[in-house]
Amino acid sequence: MGRRKTTHAWIRGHLNDPYVQQAQRQGYRSRAAFKLLEIADSDRLFRRGMQVIDLGAAPGGWSQVAARRVGPEGRVVALDIAEMAPLPGVVFVQGDMELDATVETLLRALGTAMADLVISDVAPHLSGVAAADQARSVRLAEAAVDLATRLLKPDGVFLVKMFQGSGFPEYLALLRRRFARVVTRKPKASRDRSREIYLLARGVVPEDSGVVPDQGLG
DSSP states (O other), X not given: OHHHHHHHHHHHHHHHOHHHHHHHHHTOSSTTHHHHHHHHHHHTOXXXXXXXXXXXXXXXXXXXXXXXXXXXXXXXXXXXXXXXXXXXXXXXXXXXXXXXHHHHHHHHHHTTSOEEEEEXXXXXXXXXXXXXXXXXXXXXXXXXXXXXXXXXXXXXXXXXXEESSTTHHHHHHHHHHHEEEEEEEOOXXXXXTOOEXXXXXXXXXXXXXXXXXXXXXO
8 A cells, every 4th residue: 555655656756747747738748858958058069960869768858958959060970779659850760778799780770970979868667675786886877988989989978877876976987087088067957866977977988098098076
């Protein structure tokens, strides 16, 4: 009975969420679109004609934002292990980003150009076991950064969702090794009680380059 009440309370809260209502009015598939919009505006993520990869794209809120911002002269390739309904201006690839075959499909979808921007809102299906869920989220975030550094241009940008907790300091250290600059972002649409935080990394650092990345966080 207690679990049923909790579920009903979550549904009521979700439906009354102003970002959920705003997403419905503006035609976005998820409230997460407003997290990306805020970061995009503050950090000037998008420009017309960009090549963008959206990891963990379903149901498509971030892909919608990206497609609108890069315009018809740009390209958005969305990836998710789950199905996603078609979106104008978005090429969808269904597959596991940890598999080489999926990476090859992404490369074909991009064509001859490398990506300017990789965005990742990937999150695991929650089991209810906090330690296991956190470990899975770290693994997915690690897979995302590995993929991003393979597909980004040298001056490319990577935006990834991460959850604070076990493994977060190590992941932050990994990003600092792989990118020239890393900053944190907590958009207003991210619920206060959520441990999620967004990490924005710029400038891919080649492995064994000897470059000392900027350790600053803003």
